[in-house]
Amino acid sequence: xxxxxxxxxxxxxxxxxxxxxxxxxxxxxxxxxxxxxxxxxxxxxxxxxxxxxxxxxxxxxxxxxxxxxxxxxxxxxxxxxxxxxxxxxxxxxxxxxxxxxxxxxxxxxxxxxxxxxxxxxxxxxxxxxxxxxxxxxxxxxxxxxxxxxxxxxxxxxxxxxxxxxxxxxxxxxxxxxxxxxxxxxxxxxxxxxxxxxxxxxxxxxxxxxxxxxxxxxxxxxxxxxxxxxxxxxxxxxxxxxxxxxxxxxxxxxxxxxxxxxxxxxxxxxxxxxxxxxxxxxxxxxxxxxxxxxxxxxxxxxxxxxxxxxxxxxxxxxxxxxx
Amino acid sequence: xxxxxxxxxxxxxxxxxxxxxxxxxxxxxxxxxxxxxxxxxxxxxxxxxxxxxxxxxxxxxxxxxxxxxxxxxxxxxxxxxxxxxxxxxxxxxxxxxxxxxxxxxxxxxxxxxxxxxxxxxxxxxxxxxxxxxxxxxxxxxxxxxxxxxxxxxxxxxxxxxxxxxxxxxxxxxxxxxxxxxxxxxxxxxxxxxxxxxxxxxxxxxxxxxxxxxxxxxxxxxxxxxxxxxxxxxxxxxxxxxxxxxxxxxxxxxxxxxxxxxxxxxxxxxxxxxxxxxxxxxxxxxxxxxxxxxxxxxxxxxxxxxxxxxxxxxxxxxxxxxxx
Numbered sequence: 240x241x242x243x244x245x246x247x248x249x250x251x252x253x254x255x256x257x258x259x260x261x262x263x264x265x266x267x268x269x270x271x272x273x274x275x276x277x278x279x280x281x282x283x284x285x286x287x288x289x290x291x292x293x294x295x296x297x298x299x300x301x302x303x304x305x306x307x308x309x310x311x312x313x314x315x316x317x318x319x320x321x322x323x324x325x326x327x328x329x330x331x332x333x334x335x336x337x338x339x340x341x342x343x344x345x346x347x348x349x350x351x352x353x354x355x356x357x358x359x360x361x362x363x364x365x366x367x368x369x370x371x372x373x374x375x376x377x378x379x380x381x382x383x384x385x386x387x388x389x390x391x392x393x394x395x396x397x398x399x400x401x402x403x404x405x406x407x408x409x410x411x412x413x414x415x416x417x418x419x420x421x422x423x424x425x426x427x428x429x430x431x432x433x434x435x436x437x438x439x440x441x442x443x444x445x446x447x448x449x450x451x452x453x454x455x456x457x458x459x460x461x462x463x464x465x466x467x468x469x470x471x472x473x474x475x476x477x478x479x480x481x482x483x484x485x486x487x488x489x490x491x492x493x494x495x496x497x498x499x500x501x502x503x504x505x506x507x508x509x510x511x512x513x514x515x516x517x518x519x520x521x522x523x524x525x526x527x528x529x530x531x532x533x534x535x536x537x538x539x540x541x542x543x544x545x546x547x548x549x550x551x552x553x554x555x556x557x558x559x560x561x
Numbered sequence: 562x563x564x565x566x567x568x569x570x571x572x573x574x575x576x577x578x579x580x581x582x583x584x585x586x587x588x589x590x591x592x593x594x595x596x597x598x599x600x601x602x603x604x605x606x607x608x609x610x611x612x613x614x615x616x617x618x619x620x621x622x623x624x625x626x627x628x629x630x631x632x633x634x635x636x637x638x639x640x641x642x643x644x645x646x647x648x649x650x651x652x653x654x655x656x657x658x659x660x661x662x663x664x665x666x667x668x669x670x671x672x673x674x675x676x677x678x679x680x681x682x683x684x685x686x687x688x689x690x691x692x693x694x695x696x697x698x699x700x701x702x703x704x705x706x707x708x709x710x711x712x713x714x715x716x717x718x719x720x721x722x723x724x725x726x727x728x729x730x731x732x733x734x735x736x737x738x739x740x741x742x743x744x745x746x747x748x749x750x751x752x753x754x755x756x757x758x759x760x761x762x763x764x765x766x767x768x769x770x771x772x773x774x775x776x777x778x779x780x781x782x783x784x785x786x787x788x789x790x791x792x793x794x795x796x797x798x799x800x801x802x803x804x805x806x807x808x809x810x811x812x813x814x815x816x817x818x819x820x821x822x823x824x825x826x827x828x829x830x831x832x833x834x835x836x837x838x839x840x841x842x843x844x845x846x847x848x849x850x851x852x853x854x855x856x857x858x859x860x861x862x863x864x865x866x867x868x869x870x871x872x873x874x875x876x877x878x879x880x881x882x883x884x
Contacts, residue, residue, distance in 0.1 A: 280746040381834075395835040425610040426773055430817035431831040452747065455819025459826060478823045496751035497821055498780030500803060507755055507780075510748040513716045 241309070242446050243269040243292060243414055248306035250287060250296065261287065261517040262470045263525070263541075264306070269414070274440055274447040276457040276478070278493075279467035280514050285450045288467075289416050292448070293331050294323040310414070329359040332407040336419040338399035342391040348402045349375075349387030355409045374405040377442075379435055397428035404435070408443065418450045436460060454497055458482055466490050469515055469525040472544075476551025486553045488530045524556070532557055564634075565735055565767050566599040566622065571631035573617050577840065590839050591617040593791035593847075594631070596866075599735070604761070604768040606782030606799070608775055608814065610836055614791040615771045616660075619737045622769070623657055624648050635735070653683050656728035660740040662720035666712040672698075672723055673708035679730040697726040701756060718749035722756065729760060737769045742777065754781060775814050779803060787811050790839055790847040793866060797873040807869055807880035809852050846878065854879045 248265040251258050262284050269275045277285050290296045292308055294315060308315040310331065318326070327333075335341045343351060352371040353364065362370075368387075375383035378401040391399055400420065407415055420436070421429040433456060440447060440460070449461060457464055458478065465475035466487065474487040485491045492510035512529040515521060521528050527537040536556050544552040545559060573592040576585045591614040599605050609615050620626045622633060624640060633640050640651055659665045666675055676694045695705045701722040712720055721741060728736055738757065742750040754777070761768060772778050778785055778799075785802045787795045787810065795808040806812050813832045834851045837843055846864050849855035858878050866874040 280748060397835055425836065426775070426817045427610060427813055427832045428835065430813075430819075433819065434831045453819065454747075454821035458821045458823045459819050482821065482823050493748060494821065496748055498751075498754070498777050499820065500776050500779045500815075500818060502780055505758065507751040509751040509755060511752075513718055513749065514746060 240271050241268050242271045242273075242311060243448070244307075244309040245288065245292060246307045246309070248288065248291060248308065249304050250291065250301045251304045252301045256518070259517050260304070261520075263520075265467075265470070265472055266306075266544075267465050267472060267475060269446055269448060271413070272444065272446055273463060274449060274461045276461035276464045277448060277450045277467060278452065278454065278457055278464060280452055282469075282514055282517065283467045284470040284517075285467055286418055289333070289418055289448065289450055293327055293333055293416060294318070294320075295327075295333075325359070328355055328406075328412070329410040330412050331414045331416065332410070332412040334400075334403055334407045334415065334417040334420045337423050338396055338403050339391075339423065341403055342399055344391050346390075347388050348391055348394065348399075349389075352402065352405050352409055355406045359410045370409070371405070374409055375402075377408070377439075378402075378405045379431070380405070395428075396424050397431060400424060400428075400432055401435070404432075404439075408439070408445075411443070412445055414448065415445050416448045416450070419452070420449075421456070422451075422453075433459060454482075454494065466493070469520050470517065471525055471554065473526065473555070474551060474553045476547075476549070480549045480551045484549065484551075486547065486551060486558060487526075487555050488532055488557070489526050492529075524554075563601050564598045565601045565603075565636060566769075567634040568598070568618075568622070569596050569632040569634075570594050571596070571618070571621060571633065572629045573614075573621055573626065574629045587840050590791050590842055592621065592628075593842070595788075595791070595793045597786055597793060597796065599767060599769060601734075602765060602767055603784060604770060604782045606778035606785040607769060607771045607788060608773065608778050608785060609788035610773055612836060612839060613788045614839070615773075615788055616739055618788075619657060619739050619769070619771055622737065623652065623655055649682070653679075653731045654734045655737070656731075656733040656735075657737040657739060658721075658724050658728045658741045661744050662717055662724050663712075663744070665724050666720055668712055670711075671708065672710050672712070672715070675712075675723065676708070676727055676730065679727060683731055685731075693730070697730055698723075700729070700760070701726045702752075716749075717745050718752060721745060721749075721753055725753075725756065725760070729764065729766075732764060733766070735767045735769065737771070739771045740773070741770075743772065743774070750777075757781075776818050787814065790836065790842060792847055792876065794848065794877070795873075795875045796866070797870075801870065801873055805870065805873070807873075807875040808848075808877050809854060809879075809881060810848050812881060813851075846876075848877075 246266050248262055250262050251260050265288055279285050290299055303316055349371055353367045356367045372383045380386050380401050421432050461478050463477050464481045465472050468489045474490045485494050495508040510529050523539045524537040524542050527533045542554045542556050544554045546552055571592055572594050574588040574590050577587040579586040607615050621628050673694050676697055677690050694708055698707055703722055742753050770782055782799055784798050786793050789810050795811045832851050837850055843850050845861045846859040849859040864876045864878050866876045868874045
């Protein structure tokens with residue numbers, strides 16, 4: 240059953256140099272209980288896609304010009320701000336990239352979790368407090384009774400991210416969006432948080448939309464993957480198919496340009512060129528200037544997703560039936 | 562082969578000033594008595610988490626900051642005894658590529674002006690500056706047209722190429738690469754790593770490569786030094802370190818790598834707790850607060866780097882038994 244369905248999404252941002260439309264018919268499906276990885280490089284549109292699904296895009300200066308977002312079979316884009324407030328935090332929650340800036344520095348961290356609970360549930364502050372302590376224990380915070388009364392600046396980055404995760408889990412949401420949840424953390428702390436996430440996905444019934452550029456984390460955590468490039472989803476499918484039989488030239492390039500610990504060769508395969516700027520996305524297939532299989536057709540025509548035998552969807556003319 | 566660089570008992574404590582009298586109230590023990598050497602032509606990796614003192618080591622070697630104690634020998638010469646004009650001369654042999662290409666290029670200079678700077682500072686008067694700059698741009702895969710661009714007109718990867726060209730302008734012998742790819746996208750990171758490797762074989766360079774990413778270090782370096790809270794805890798060749806690690810911290814770092822393969826799900830046993838503050842270092846072994854094998858000795862006595870295998874020193878009271 241589909242929990243979240245994003246269909247043909249396109250956005251517009253107004254800037255001093257005129258409108259920018261970074262997304263091109265972004266379409267994906269997230270099933271109940273699934274962990275979906277949305278992968279891509281900087282500026283490919285991962286974060287704005289996530290912000291749209293949680294109804295925060297207008298605060299970032301964007302507007303939806305095309306497409307639909309369905310959550311639990313209801314259209315989210317037609318909801319009023321008041322309705323969205325009831326959904327945000329209760330049914331869809333967000334874990335953002337930087338734990339240093341997503342907590343309020345002047346409130347004790349325990350209170351910030353209590354607040355999230357009491358906004359959405361009618362319970363006494365005493366009950367909310369004991370629930371908060373339980374959540375803090377669940378996210379691996381040592382001495383929760385003490386940490387409850389601490390301020391964000393007294394906690395380390397990893398601890399702050401655990402508080403954010405506790406807030407995100409507080410109302411048992413059916414969808415958790417995690418936007419680069421470990422990018423700002425150290426490697427050993429990152430391992431702790433990813434470990435926590437894999438435990439949590441087993442324990443709670445939520446679905447995850449994990450946004451990241453780290454293919455290692457995707458391989459460890461996700462059930463399925465959508466690869467994004469320059470505002471388009473170029474390939475999506477089950478995690479095994481994407482990592483073992485990548486089909487789109489961009490996916491192939493992305494997977495082969497990461498150094499691996501068991502690698503013998505001295506020269507890495509690279510994707511030539513640079514990630515284009517949203518203001519000057521190429522015509523036709525947006526990957527064509529960097530693609531080694533480019534044909535005349537790629538320059539002018541946009542490839543539509545093709546369903547492959549193994550269940551992946553690929554947007555590339557290479558896979559069109561002759 | 563000869564030692565190009567030798568560091569002995571290097572210490573750097575940063576004072577913390579505070580109170581109404583602005584007196585010294587404490588110290589950040591960034592680098593705490595470390596010794597190592599780098600041979601001519603080697604690529605040595607320095608790996609550790611943020612705040613462990615990696616970048617401070619780099620800045621000390623270049624004498625961008627003065628050490629609290631210790632000695633640094635570059636080509637057998639103690640560089641800490643040099644006068645400031647001698648340091649300037651020495652720096653043409655030692656260069657650094659910084660982490661963030663967005664802040665290391667002067668925004669009001671064109672690329673030409675930035676790249677001409679090393680020649681002016683080192684008083685290279687008898688050369689055609691334009692020609693040299695074009696040569697440098699070509700060397701790092703940019704075009705002569707780029708010389709008239711300003712940094713904001715270039716992408717992150719292109720800026721890092723300019724920073725590399727600037728570091729290599731005067732044919733240095735040792736280049737310190739301080740997280741040269743961590744602010745770049747993965748597809749661009751591979752381009753930069755290939756470029757650095759190509760330059761090394763062309764110019765016969767020695768690299769000190771600093772990173773927190775062990776998989777990049779493993780790919781790029783011959784020898785790896787693992788640093789934790791201002792201390793070197795293990796030094797070994799890349800293959801030896803990965804197949805035959807002894808320090809529990811090295812193990813934790815290796816097991817924090819997420820392999821991009823869904824079939825190779827690692828049994829992650831994450832380290833408990835956070836990195837302690839370098840202001841109040843734990844007693845004894847600095848790692849004992851997070852180590853699963855820690856006992857009384859670890860709390861009291863600081864382990865010294867001891868060679869366990871040949872060329873493989875480890876600082877641990879209870880080195881791991883090998884599998």
